[in-house]
Amino acid sequence: MHLTDGTRRRFLSVAASVIAAPLVATAASRGGYELRVLLGENGDTTQQILKAITVRFPHARIADAVAVQDDRKGTAVYLTLGAAALQSALSAGLSAPILALFTSNEAFTRVVANLRPDQRVQGISAVFAEASPLHQLRLVRALYKRRVGIAALLSAGTAHLQSLIEEAARANDLDLHLRLVDPGENVVRALLSQRDAQALLMVPDRNLYTAESLRTVLESAYRRTLGVIGFSPALVRAGVLAAAYSTIDDVLSQVGAAADALAQGHTPSPQYSTYWRVLINERVANSLDVVVSDSDRALGNLPN
């Protein structure tokens, strides 16, 4: 849902009046730095994230203009919500470290890779929006309960994940059939060429998995009896077999430690959330003769 400019301004002014005073008073209590939240595109998802942030970090400052945040004095760590906010923060040449939140690995890598040399910041890290491929492949192993072939399609935007996925396949005792899809190549045809796989690993990749191609990919996978492992509950509702995913709270549970490290001058590597959970499409599982157990449904790592 897109908010109008008027609604957006009213929301921000209310949020600022409610939140700003306690933030100023308690800013020093968070290791002597200020959490500054930068908004990119606003919408329902952003509202849900902001709501969760204000519960978990009541002293964080929220604004949609980088310039306003940067005018403030003192040590700060910027939390960017989404790729657009990250792009804005990087374009603004902020002096404070940035922690990119709710941005996929592919989007974060793309934005950072596109930075000009003069746009480099001192410290930049991320907690990715999706669950780790390792967790996804754990789910595959749990569902199939045996060593099966797992297909993975990567484009140039996600090629850097190859080693991570190979390691995860090995860790979960799965046969990986990884294919790099050339630009302009039909993703469905690329998928149909993976004849030895029983499952398909989906990772966020705007070059391969778009709204336009999703239906065809799912249909092709179904015709080939491939169980698709997605990265969000929305994909499960769209027809994939199962998904390993991290909720907003799962992601935010990891923000405190990463922000503290960045404030202290350490830049942690961009990372997946350590907290994750699964959602299984029982109908698809039934169609693919995949037996789902309660332990499968309870798979994951939930925050305390």
Next chain:
Amino acid sequence: MKHWHRPREWSIASRVMVIATVPVAVLFVAVATWLYVSGKSSALLAVHRNGELLASALAQTSQFGVVSGNTEALRRSMQHMLQARTDISQIQILDDHHISIATAGQAHLDKSLNFEQPITDDVPDVDLFEGSAPHASTSNNKLPQLRSARVVGYVRVLMSPEPVLKEERLRLLLNALVLLAAAVVSIPLGLYLARPTIRSPFSEMTHALRAVRHGKFDIQFKSKTGGEIGEMQSAFEEMAKGLSITHEEMQQQVLRRTGMLQRAMERLQESDHERRQLMAHSTDRIEEERRRIARELHDQFNSGLLSIRYRVCSLLEQDGLDMEQKEVAAIASSIINDVEKLYDETRQLLKRLRPEALDTLGLTGAIRAAIRTFNETQPACTVDLDAPASELPPLSSKVSITAYRVVQEALSNILKHSQATHGSVSYRFDSEVRLVVLEVHDNGVGFALGQKSAGFGILGMRERVESVGGTMELRSAPGHGTALSFALPEAEPHDA
């Protein structure tokens, strides 16, 4: 070739046949036409709907084949459809530039109906973490909505209505045969049913009409039925009964009238006979009167004149001067006696020819004199006169003499035939109708009217009264006397 009759001249059987067959034939043609038109229309509509449905369904299912390039699967699906449906002549799958990528079947472009549907790449509204907005797995549990995005190709289905129409024609033919069979069965059935209910009653009625025409009114229908026809039969029977009664009454009336006519003819003949007798009698009377007058002239007048001649001659043969005065006086006296006697006889003769009293005393005086004379000469019977105080108006001579004569004749009849002891004569003038009314009664023996022996007196009176435009009425019965009534005008009609 049988002569064609106009419908109005058809027999009942022909009419029943026409009534039984024409509606069935019209119904058959109408139903067959309707079945053909509606069947053809329905078939074409079904072809249209099937074409649209097939194109739409294929557009939905062909998306994967078009996008993936798996045309073999598409072709298999199309072949299955072609085998399943005979009305599909060709199916084409085209790419987004309308270039064929899969075709099945043969096109009959001149007769085929073309149905084309775009193959759209329906896009689910799912966040694939591809945009610049925050990527997050939210608590939104709504199922993803599909939205049409781009057109990736087209499905073209060429439908041929001919196989469907052929089936429809076959079905129509079967329907028509069934209808025709029903019609063929229904016509004799209708005739069979019409026989006792329509044909027989009407046929009987026709026979009954013919019987009535020939004067046979005893009508009883054998095949009685209900409804309007039954009502008609009952009405016809009642009408025939009524006609029979009327016929008999008319016959009786004709008989009565014929009898009356015969009697009238007889009376006329009788009257004519009487008239002839009366004329003969009148002629006899006239001859008798002439003879009497001649005899009286011969016996009285001639002898008297001869006597007078003789006496006068005797006076001339002798010298009259020599005769004594006494002898001359005696001869003269004898001549005077003879002359006076001749004078009296001449007066009597004239009196019989025309009543003198009528001229001297008038009608009322003459009637009084006649009654007086009757009473003087007939002491056994007394006749009274009932006369009004006022005098009668002046009457013509002929009417006066007629009135006098009929009174004379009536008195004569009383004397001759009635054996009455009392009689009466009355007269009056009815000023309203300008008639003189004379009435003569007696208490005599009377007689039965219509008897031939009524005598010529009555006939003579009637003739005389009618000759001046008057009327006469006679009432009499044996033992009850006789009454005569005369009504006479003041003057006879000019043509009388």
